[in-house]
Amino acid sequence: MFYISIGLVTDEEEIPVRKIEISPEDRMETIIFNNFNQYNIDFLVLCGDTEIWSAKESNRAHFDLSPYSDQNLMIYHRECEKYKVLKELRKAYKNATDKLAHFFIETPMPHINLKINGFQITALVDTGAQLSIITRSIAEKCGIFQKLDSRFQVDAQGIGGVSQALGKILDVELEFSGYFLPVVLTVFEECSLGCDLIIGVDILTAYSANVDFKNKCVRFNEELEVEMV
Numbered sequence: 727m728f729y730i731s732i733g734l735v736t737d738e739e740e741i742p743v744r745k746i747e748i749s750p751e752d753r754m755e756t757i758i759f760n761n762f763n764q765y766n767i768d769f770l771v772l773c774g775d776t777e778i779w780s781a782k783e784s785n786r787a788h789f790d791l792s793p794y795s796d797q798n799l800m801i802y803h804r805e806c807e808k809y810k811v812l813k814e815l816r817k818a819y820k821n822a823t824d825k826l827a828h829f830f831i832e833t834p835m836p837h838i839n840l841k842i843n844g845f846q847i848t849a850l851v852d853t854g855a856q857l858s859i860i861t862r863s864i865a866e867k868c869g870i871f872q873k874l875d876s877r878f879q880v881d882a883q884g885i886g887g888v889s890q891a892l893g894k895i896l897d898v899e900l901e902f903s904g905y906f907l908p909v910v911l912t913v914f915e916e917c918s919l920g921c922d923l924i925i926g927v928d929i930l931t932a933y934s935a936n937v938d939f940k941n942k943c944v945r946f947n948e949e950l951e952v953e954m955v
Contacts, residue, residue, distance in 0.1 A: 841901040842868040855926035864922040
């Protein structure tokens with residue numbers, strides 16, 4: 727005897743996955759009838775999105791379930807609406823993975839290298855960030871934290887929730903290989919995105935920036951081109 731985790735879906739009911747004890751000799755039709763009080767020649771069993779058993783195709787032959795003892799199985803009636811929806815989703819997924827595979831590959835966010843007071847930093851370029859921000863620890867390492875103006879303790883909504891800024895540093899220069907961009911940075915204790923410096927929409931707009939994914943670079947004022955890293 728061994729256990730399998732299995733549930734059932736028909737148009738009339740949906741029974742969540744539960745553990746049941748079965749014998750290696752049990753046929754799937756018997757398991758369905760004994761545990762779900764269902765008998766129909768048009769049931770099939772899925773493991774994830776993969777069909778592993780079909781009543782129509784089994785010809786009542788024995789089916790070994792032991793390889794699936796540690797996985798969740800689901801019994802569907804072939805004609806139930808939820809299975810039809812599932813089939814359409816599987817079809818759409820296959821089409822997408824075949825023709826749009828690049829959407830299933832993790833795409834890194836654009837980053838660029840720069841310096842502040844000679845200190846090397848890798849900054850995230852975020853077109854969804856209204857403010858350009860720097861963490862306190864990096865502002866201290868760059869030697870600019872003492873310039874903090876604490877009158878600008880604004881609240882900012884981010885992925886991690888609402889955070890309050892410590893203030894703004896009003897005269898920072900970002901250096902790109904000898905090219906300097908004067909900017910204003912908002913200082914936070916930490917960044918929910920796990921980076922120390924974010925180039926946001928305020929800087930990107932001020933310097934007419936173009937984030938060029940095709941050529942993997944960011945252009946400022948149509949004259950400074952910074953390679954993404």
